[in-house]
Amino acid sequence: xxxxxxxxxxxxxxxxxxxxxxxxxxxxxxxxxxxxxxxxxxxxxxxxxxxxxxxxxxxxxxxxxxxxxxxxxxxxxxxxxxxxxxxxxxxxxxxxxxxxxxxxxxxxxxxxxxxxxxxxxxxxxxxxxxxxxxxxxxxxxxxxxxxxxxxxxxxxxxxxxxxxxxxxxxxxxxxxxxxxxxxxxxxxxxxxxxxxxxxxxxxxxxxxxxxxxxxxxxxxxxxxxxxxxxxxxxxxxxxxxxxxxxxxxxxxxxxxxxxxxxxxxxxxxxxxxxxxxxxxxxxxxxxxxxxxxxx
Amino acid sequence: xxxxxxxxxxxxxxxxxxxxxxxxxxxxxxxxxxxxxxxxxxxxxxxxxxxxxxxxxxxxxxxxxxxxxxxxxxxxxxxxxxxxxxxxxxxxxxxxxxxxxxxxxxxxxxxxxxxxxxxxxxxxxxxxxxxxxxxxxxxxxxxxxxxxxxxxxxxxxxxxxxxxxxxxxxxxxxxxxxxxxxxxxxxxxxxxxxxxxxxxxxxxxxxxxxxxxxxxxxxx
Numbered sequence: 001x002x003x004x005x006x007x008x009x010x011x012x013x014x015x016x017x018x019x020x021x022x023x024x025x026x027x028x029x030x031x032x033x034x035x036x037x038x039x040x041x042x043x044x045x046x047x048x049x050x051x052x053x054x055x056x057x058x059x060x061x062x063x064x065x066x067x068x069x070x071x072x073x074x075x076x077x078x079x080x081x082x083x084x085x086x087x088x089x090x091x092x093x094x095x096x097x098x099x100x101x102x103x104x105x106x107x108x109x110x111x112x113x114x115x116x117x118x119x120x121x122x123x124x125x126x127x128x129x130x131x132x133x134x135x136x137x138x139x140x141x142x143x144x145x146x147x148x149x150x151x152x153x154x155x156x157x158x159x160x161x162x163x164x165x166x167x168x169x170x171x172x173x174x175x176x177x178x179x180x181x182x183x184x185x186x187x188x189x190x191x192x193x194x195x196x197x198x199x200x201x202x203x204x205x206x207x208x209x210x211x212x213x214x215x216x217x218x219x220x221x222x223x224x225x226x227x228x229x230x231x232x233x234x235x236x237x238x239x240x241x242x243x244x245x246x247x248x249x250x251x252x253x254x255x256x257x258x259x260x261x262x263x264x265x266x267x268x269x270x271x272x273x274x275x276x277x278x279x280x281x282x283x284x285x286x287x288x289x290x291x292x293x294x295x
Numbered sequence: 296x297x298x299x300x301x302x303x304x305x306x307x308x309x310x311x312x313x314x315x316x317x318x319x320x321x322x323x324x325x326x327x328x329x330x331x332x333x334x335x336x337x338x339x340x341x342x343x344x345x346x347x348x349x350x351x352x353x354x355x356x357x358x359x360x361x362x363x364x365x366x367x368x369x370x371x372x373x374x375x376x377x378x379x380x381x382x383x384x385x386x387x388x389x390x391x392x393x394x395x396x397x398x399x400x401x402x403x404x405x406x407x408x409x410x411x412x413x414x415x416x417x418x419x420x421x422x423x424x425x426x427x428x429x430x431x432x433x434x435x436x437x438x439x440x441x442x443x444x445x446x447x448x449x450x451x452x453x454x455x456x457x458x459x460x461x462x463x464x465x466x467x468x469x470x471x472x473x474x475x476x477x478x479x480x481x482x483x484x485x486x487x488x489x490x491x492x493x494x495x496x497x498x499x500x501x502x503x504x505x506x507x508x509x510x511x512x513x514x515x
Contacts, residue, residue, distance in 0.1 A: 216310040
């Protein structure tokens with residue numbers, strides 16, 4: 001049983017197993033399920049993740065609600081083929097994260113990871129890093145298991161709610177989960193996974209939740225793309241040998257404290273940040289006061 | 296203790312676990328409690344459910360749930376068309392409910408029999424719900440476990456008859472709580488079980504002396 005990242009890593013080292021094995025064994029005890037059953041549930045979730053990360057790449061999603069982000073995934077995907085400034089890998093990664101956000105906004109099927117608003121980060125990182133590392137499907141599911149274990153520690157000890165901790169608690173936590181998964185897929189050891197978690201959280205500390213018109217679209221979609229990037233660069237920094245001066249568990253607590261210190265206007269109320277700009281307010285008025293958001 | 300599937304999951308229709316997935320689940324549980332055909336359903340939206348329902352598809356999610364559509368079924372966004380096809384009409388209004396969460400709803404089914412039946416519940420985050428009133432009874436359950444709701448007369452020995460019926464059917468009772476209007480009056484008993492409660496067992500409980508009604512909500 002692990003209740004912190006430090007515990008997860010120390011058990012893994014003691015038993016000479018990869019950290020996902022520690023997550024698996026704890027889940028087997030808690031849920032009274034077998035390894036096969038747990039991997040089957042992971043595979044079911046991963047299949048939905050893949051579909052949501054691909055669905056909007058070729059076709060803009062129907063938007064029964066306000067279409068503030070309609071077509072963004074396809075645009076990014078087309079651009080990814082040119083390589084852009086940051087290269088094909090980063091651009092494809094972002095396109096996939098945007099696809100999940102677009103599918104989510106259009107009332108399509110997604111996997112909350114850890115929340116619906118942050119549903120693009122883990123799929124984009126698992127798929128794109130998995131491709132780059134030529135990982136087997138089994139290895140990708142092990143990485144998903146590890147990421148879920150990291151998320152579980154954060155959910156137990158801090159928060160993954162935007163209303164409680166801001167966007168750092170949603171997209172930031174997803175980035176920390178995905179950073180550990182990326183390190184694992186690249187072949188990094190447990191300490192490197194832990195460092196990547198701490199670095200990703202440090203990079204996102206303080207990020208506010210400020211949805212324009214209260215909708216899970218802007219800036220949520222862009223934050224899914226940018227936090228997927230945070231996950232892979234944090235993994236790269238850790239793999240290059242950067243040790244986080246602050247341990248991951250202390251960063252998790254710091255994230256919680258920063259979240260609580262944020263004024264409520266910046267915690268999913270749609271009353272601060274981008275939502276409170278003149279244009280953000282005009283978008284709100286346009287959609288709701290004139291009743292154009294219906295159907 | 297959390298499961299990793301509370302972190303990576305649920306599989307759901309977007310955009311919001313509390314405003315969309317939780318709303319659909321609330322209405323689906325309410326439908327299961329109703330257990331009778333209906334022609335019209337009214338949704339009284341409280342708090343944030345009312346303020347943001349259009350932007351989060353809460354309206355479609357609630358209607359979908361009332362039609363029995365699951366929160367991970369993409370048919371959810373076609374709920375208005377499906378309701379029309381099923382001959383079900385619906386309406387939404389602003390409600391002010393007491394003692395509920397910020398995201399709460401009162402769902403009233405207008406039954407074919409001419410009667411109405413209402414359920415109040417809250418969506419408490421991550422797609423999880425709490426049912427807080429069924430008909431006239433205050434209650435509190437999450438519907439994560441198979442749940443049996445029994446309205447009965449408060450009299451000596453009735454619980455042993457209920458528990459006997461369940462144990463004979465191989466059903467283990469996880470939790471059980473009961474409230475009554477007065478000594479010897481009208482009472483309501485809520486059982487959460489580890490096994491699904493089949494319709495024939497619900498009927499057996501309903502047929503017990505001094506039991507007015509029994510309703511089960513299984514695996515929703």
